[in-house]
Amino acid sequence: MRGFTQIWVYARKFYRTQQRDSLISIIMGIVIAGVVVWITGEDMFTTYESTKFGFFSLVSACIWIGIFNSIQLVCREKNDIVKDELDKGLYASSYVAAHFTFQFLLCFLQSIIMMLICWNKIDFPKDGVIFGRSFFDYFVTVFLIIYAADALALIISAAVSTPVIAMTVMPLVLIIQLVMSGVLFSLSGAANKIASLTISKWGMAAMGSIGDLNSHELPSSIVLAYPDFQFPYRKSEGIYQSTAKHLWTVWLILLAFILISYLLSVIALKYTTRKMTK
Numbered sequence: 001m002r003g004f005t006q007i008w009v010y011a012r013k014f015y016r017t018q019q020r021d022s023l024i025s026i027i028m029g030i031v032i033a034g035v036v037v038w039i040t041g042e043d044m045f046t047t048y049e050s051t052k053f054g055f056f057s058l059v060s061a062c063i064w065i066g067i068f069n070s071i072q073l074v075c076r077e078k079n080d081i082v083k084d085e086l087d088k089g090l091y092a093s094s095y096v097a098a099h100f101t102f103q104f105l106l107c108f109l110q111s112i113i114m115m116l117i118c119w120n121k122i123d124f125p126k127d128g129v130i131f132g133r134s135f136f137d138y139f140v141t142v143f144l145i146i147y148a149a150d151a152l153a154l155i156i157s158a159a160v161s162t163p164v165i166a167m168t169v170m171p172l173v174l175i176i177q178l179v180m181s182g183v184l185f186s187l188s189g190a191a192n193k194i195a196s197l198t199i200s201k202w203g204m205a206a207m208g209s210i211g212d213l214n215s216h217e218l219p220s221s222i223v224l225a226y227p228d229f230q231f232p233y234r235k236s237e238g239i240y241q242s243t244a245k246h247l248w249t250v251w252l253i254l255l256a257f258i259l260i261s262y263l264l265s266v267i268a269l270k271y272t273t274r275k276m277t278k
Helices: 002-017 019-040 048-070 075-085 092-121 134-159 163-179 190-195 199-211 221-225 244-277
Strands: none
Touching: 002 019, 002 092, 019 048, 019 092, 048 092, 048 134, 048 163, 048 199, 075 163, 075 244, 092 134, 092 244, 134 163, 134 199, 134 244, 163 199, 199 244
């Protein structure tokens, strides 16, 4: 019971102390969603390439928003935690859980805003893979990507000592996510295995599943450019299977990322604070 009480107390504390930062994150999310819509809105679902890169832009935006939410949260108050609160009986697991609780609410709100902006400007197909309307499939996916990226940033924030180091690491993490998405480069062998540990790969898998990127009704750009030529059908990609089973699997993988990130954040916080007190 003591641990749950601490979670409740600190979640309320974060609500009071992080309102300004949360507002900035929400505004940044609105700006990013607007940019994504502006760049991809008219072209999405017209060709395979434009749809795939549109999903890539959306996934990248979600990851950026999630990482920006929490990359500095733990490290900027780590000294206070070591000197005062952890020494007075605060559980590291409760402290991290309080952050995850508050960030859950923030990510949920950001997902609603992003989906409303995108849904009003992009002509998404209406039929969903799991839910009756694709809006809810996309919403769950956007939320899981943002929250998983937020959770990843909390690991980094718990592992480093200062906000400066956290912001230095942030571009590297973003680059890895973009490169390993499987959109910019074709991945094979060890690179493909490493990509399986990234949010971007599974975010694209979910988006491609809902949008049915394997559908032959979604033409390639070259087919539209040369309509008189008979091109072979585009090969289907297993990662974009448009089935409920596949989408549920991808969602569970993203959820596993979040749960593992919580455990790693607790471990990182315990290790770094113990090292600081020696």
